[in-house]
Amino acid sequence: MNKQPPLIMRQLFDRSSCTYTYIVKSSGSSDALLIDPVLEHVSRDISVLSNMSANLTKILNTHVHADHVTGSGALKERLGSTAVQTFISRESGAVADVLVTNNDKIDIGDGRFLTVRSTPGHTPGCISFETDDQASVFVGDAVLIGGCGRTDFQGGDSAQLYDSVKEKILSLPDETNIWPGHDYNGRTVSTVKEENTFNPRLTLKKSEFVNLMDTKFDGSNYPSKIDASLPANMVCGVFSETTKQPVLHPGGFLWVPEKFKPDKMVKLAERVKAGAVICDLSSGEGGTYSGDSLDTPWHENDHSLFLSEFKAKVPDFDAPVILCCKTGKRASKGCALLEMAGYRDLTNGINLKNVAEEIGE
Template sequence: MCTSTTTPGKGSIVKAGDAMGFKQLFDDDSSTYTYLLWDPATKDAIIVDPVDIQVDRDLKEMEALGLHLVYGVNTHAHADHITGTGLLKSKLPGLQSVIAEASRAKADIPVRHGDKIVFGSRSVTVRATPGHTEGCLSYVADDESFVLTGDALLIQGCGRTDFQGGSAEKLFHSVHAQLFTLPDETIVYPAHDYKGRTSSKMGDEKKTNPRLGGGKTKEEFVEIMKNLNLAYPKKIDVAVPANMRCGVPDVA
């Protein structure tokens, strides 16, 4: 379990219906969504999937909101951009990096399925959702109002499964066992979107996702993924090694 370094004071009780602080940010170059989540009472916060070239923007957003960043969290070791976690750590003493233990990436805190990342009196629960990569995680809000799905489940799509230990069979199981079991009203916030969409609802993805929804069988999904014929990611040879260090520069 990840525990906040600050102790919530008076007024930090979470009441039914209280919303977690939330802001979605976008990087045009990689079509990546970065998420700021925080406890409105204590202002303790986490950032999920930061992008290196957007760190200055993220710092300004946090300063404007009066946030104290506790953890820099990644859904997986991305292949299309370098995480901003390393740069954030250099600018914010005490910040700790978080990534899946299964990714075998270096981080201050490796997490696994069932762990909770706590900030103030709020938290997200870690769900292992491998398939796009071996170390993919999704993060479910403490009230299940939303889930950050990384590349496991995109809006009307999903991440590719042809490198970094990817497996269409594993991804099918992950989505059906860990994501489609959430309430239909749970909002889906992915790591990427290429058509200007910001979110979806789990019920809609279950019904209409062209790859995974509408009663698609595992065999049908595997066949779909086998025939995508996607181009090799432009930044993979630079991004993946850097992200295996959570964005910390290679001093060697």
């Protein structure tokens, strides 16, 4: 029986967000992959790879992070956009070179590989990476040493997280090393046996865990970098050279900040009277707004087309803008796109249906 060449790994740390980045390669190959890089440490990561005589070919993201901007895009730019591929879960809604799902295999080199394990709950698109010999699993924020990731934003679900962790991570052999995405107390690694025995959250019954998580995390105290991190990480940190903003990829989805969700308290009639630009993104005949509005179609499969058409018609970045649609979802995405482009006075006008009649248009 042929013995597998051993894996070589480096664990790197970002002090600001307490994020761990991992380099993994086979001893018999020069190819390497990187897990969860941080933008501010791209030069460090390249230096470590060079010292290891390693050639970076793959960048894996365990999920769309909220507390830091990924270094994926900057690494692709520095090392060659075609030479390095980015990976993220298909369920995340994010854009990457390769979208993966449960049980997919990611080649490390020299016959070694990682298996993708779908571990949603912290976010819907969380994945973990299990080595082929089950000696290690890279879990992102699904499991932390003595804890787990939050579930109160980004579509988190406490019950789902509990099931994911129990079925996909803590069911591995006792000696499997658990490599977390963060640690805030100076710890570096744990094992399945340790977390099954000592983790104060994950040793609870499911109902107790859900109650604890839903009580402890109530949607407040969001990560300080969330507004910058999520839009950037939804496109794996690929930035425009001219605007320094996230590149808008066809078919990509955007996280929508709370401020662009429909607000029934906004006095839309007053804003309309004041001359706000109104753009109706509704599909079908009739639309949402019965008065005159800007004719700029919403391109669901290419958001960059909407943005370019809107900018051509409204070149003033200080112009008051109201986007509307039937549910507020398209308007929310549109507001996020326009804010990234530099527009400064944006409103989600879901309640514009009767405004035209109200003001006599």
